[in-house]
Amino acid sequence: MPSNEPELVRFIQGNEACVEGALYAGLEFFAGYPITPSSEIMEHLARRLPRRGGKFIQMEDEIASMCAIIGASLTGRKVLTATSGPGFSLMQEALGYAVMAEIPCVIVNVQRGGPSTGLPTQISQGDVNQARWGTHGDHAIIALTASNHQDVFAMTVEAFNMAESYRTPVVLLFDEVVGHMRERMVLPQPGRIALVERLRTSVPEGVDYHPYLPREDGRLPMSDFGGVHRYNVTGLYHDMWGFPSDNPKVVHGLIRHLVDKIENNVDAIARYKSYYLDDARTVLVSYGATARSALHVVESQRRKGQKFGLLELQTLWPFPYDIVGEACGRAKQVLVVEMNLGHICAEVKKALNNPRNVFLINRIDGVFISPTDIRQALRLIDGRGV
Amino acid sequence: MAIDKYLRERFFPHMWCAGCGHGTVLNALVRAIETMGMSRNEIVMVSGIGCSSRITGYVDVHTLHTLHGRALAFATGVKLSKPELNVIVPMGDGDALAIGGNHFIHAARRNIAITALVMNNRIYGMTGGQYSPLSGCEVLAATAPYTTIDPSFDVVALSVAAGATFVARCTTYHVKEMIDILRQAILHEGFSVVEILSPCPTYFGRSNKLGDAAEMLRGFKEDTVPVGSAAKQKNPELIERGIFVQKEKPEYCAAYEKIMQKARSAAGETI
Structure with a gap:
């Protein structure tokens, strides 16, 4: 409570x-x-x-x-x-x-x-x-x-x-x-944010426990080292008991499980914030500290009546392609603001039907990207000169 | 046999080559555990990568088969998190002292109550017979076709210098001695190192013309003497076996308990 x-x-x-x-x-x-x-x-x-x-x-x-x-x-x-x-x-x-x-x-x-x-x-x-x-x-x-x-x-x-x-x-x-x-x-006070605790197996002592056999909901109940279930943990491909296996069926099943448990839950894992996206014609996509400068620009453009919006990503991986597609799909242009050579920009392009409308606005010199930097880049993209 | 219950018999016969000493180590290890009557649930065995590291698969305790060289780092996490567990870390010579050398000396320095076994066959067996930091000079190996020029570590001297509080050496010829030493190492309240000379007739023996497994074992009998023996003084080439160091020093997890008490009594001075 x-x-x-x-x-x-x-x-x-x-x-x-x-x-x-x-x-x-x-x-x-x-x-x-x-x-x-x-x-x-x-x-x-x-x-x-x-x-x-x-x-x-x-x-x-x-x-x-x-x-x-x-x-x-x-x-x-x-x-x-x-x-x-x-x-x-x-x-x-x-x-x-x-x-x-x-x-x-x-x-x-x-x-x-x-x-x-x-x-x-x-x-x-x-x-x-x-x-x-x-x-x-x-x-x-x-x-x-x-x-x-x-x-x-x-x-x-x-x-x-x-x-x-x-x-x-x-x-x-x-x-x-x-x-x-x-x-x-x-x-926040304790209890205000829900916590997920370790899911432990209910399999009693003496009954065969499978540490790597997912339940129907995909989760795998664990048993602590020191507990009543003794099993093997390895970095090799392994069976449902945790013992090494190079059986192609086991190998295929495990790699699919490892990827699918994340990739099939992209929507559940996606965290993001939307600012003024409903009617935005220019959408900025940013994350981390750079999203602060991006938001500053979006709010100042809005005050001038320009239809700018910001999609701030909080989940970077698995990349939420559908959410980015939905947020940016109707925009005239999409500007990805980040401090690298375009890691997320490349993903945003993959998410959109028209990747030519996606531009990278970045700094790679250790100096924090400022709203002025973003505005200057905007002028260049619009062909308005420096 | 009472030791059967410590084994995962469905994985036998084991994967080691004929004449390999690692099966003997497994045998001695479970016998040492059996003499103490330890519950399987309170033992965690952590290994790295290599022939030696496959030992964890055969023992019916909590087993953690990790990355090459990193077993002691994983084991440190297990032990500090739950000090009531008995943590045993079987490693190979390359695993423990080449890629894992840094973790080895730091685990020894902390004197954390982990039992580290160095199953020393002087070679990388799993990858096909390359030389290790315990091969020593003038031996032949897959990566030393003209003989090695790399001197070897002295595991005992290194462990003592790094701070281990129990340091011993034994061989797979002297099995009863090994069982006793392993038992004392596991019971020791601090970081214990047991170097076990274990023959690799497939690679080290064959490339250096040391004969078959029986001849290599005979070599362990003839080339080693009990620690402090007069024979060693006459012939410095002999390798000493037995317990070299067995002393008390504050154990890491016990010391951390005191830190928690100190932290609790200091709590309240700041948020």
Whole structure:
């Protein structure tokens, strides 16, 4: 039951909003390795987690961090790690393991400029495709993002909920500006946002338990390590008991299951915000910190009577093609505002019948894209000169 | 036999080559567990990738077959999350000390109560006989057709230096000794390392003309001596086996319990 007590207002960094969301969702175990611009997440959790009986460990690198949270998740805990681009690269193999072995976990990537060491203290959104395809092999993934601290909080809670619902790793793809900026956030009372808890098997001791046999609704009830069911977990293709198999039927069935459980639920996983889209002739599509500048432009154009609208994506993967198609299909032009060389722009083009009307407005120099930048790009696209 | 209940017999015969020592390790390991009467539900076995790592498939406990070199990192998550579980990590020499070397020294440094087995056959068997960081100099391998120039780690010295509080070595020839050492390692309250010399007649033996499995085992008998033996002083080439270090130091999960108490008593000073 939601409490009637007043909600707590905080003035905090985006990274702290993520910490609040994770604790609200029931985080019990964090493993990580320091890296700019995400370190505040682990610093705050180092203080907060032990107070509530949670476990915190600083590992020897990001590979170990990712592995440790998978191990902890198998004992029944809600788990998190946080990093930035270079660390996210190191985590990819184990992230694929979590996909394959269907281990719920949440990975935060507070994006900075890349490739390589890149621009450690400056913004980029260059890891969108790495979140999608960073680990090897066919797979599906869930990646969420947010443009303000209230949404960072909400999306972090959503990430934990989706990780449990779909037994999958979920990537939170924030960026340096949202991570480090300070703004107001209202901390919801416990119970106000519904939480998804670990679905545990009801199969009693002594009865054959199948950790990898989906129920009719597609969910796979788990059994904690240390419990009465002893089974195998592996990164190899495996049967319903978790034992390795290279039987083509088993292999086909598993890869279809891993992909379908996400791709068949695109609508349920899609989170987005619509601003003035009903009659918009020019639609901006953006996400993360850049959506703030995009919204500023849309609102100022509206005040001038121009029919601008904004689709702010919060679920980046699985990409909500139908929702983007619906939101942008009637627009004269679609402008994708992002801080990379067009990761989401390419997906928006795939979603639309007329991809020639889709333009990329970007900055790739570590400087946050401003409303002025967007307006200048608009003038060029309209052929009005600089 | 009472040890049968610790085995997943439906997967036998096992996949290891004839003469491989890893089956002997499996045998000794379940016998060590059996002597302690541990519940299968309180044991988690975590392995990486390689011939050695397939051992987890045959044991009826909670088993986690992970990534190459990363078993100790996964195991650290399991153990810290639920310290009441007994966590055993069988690894190969390449798995533990090449790709997994960093995790190995850091797990030892933390003194987290995990039992790490290094099943040392001085070769990468699963991938076809390439040399490992424990092959040593002047041996032949698939990737050393003109012999190796890479010196090997001394697992015992490395483990001690890194902070492990129980360090032992044994061989698949000395099975009763191995059972006893494994039992003590599992009971030890801290990070324990047991290096087990295990023959690979298929690759290491064949490429280095060491004879068949029986001859390689005879080699373990002739080339090793109990730790502290006078024979070692006369012949430094001999390899010592037995328990090298067994000491008490604060264990990581127990130390973390104290941190939680400290954090709770400090709570309230800030939000």
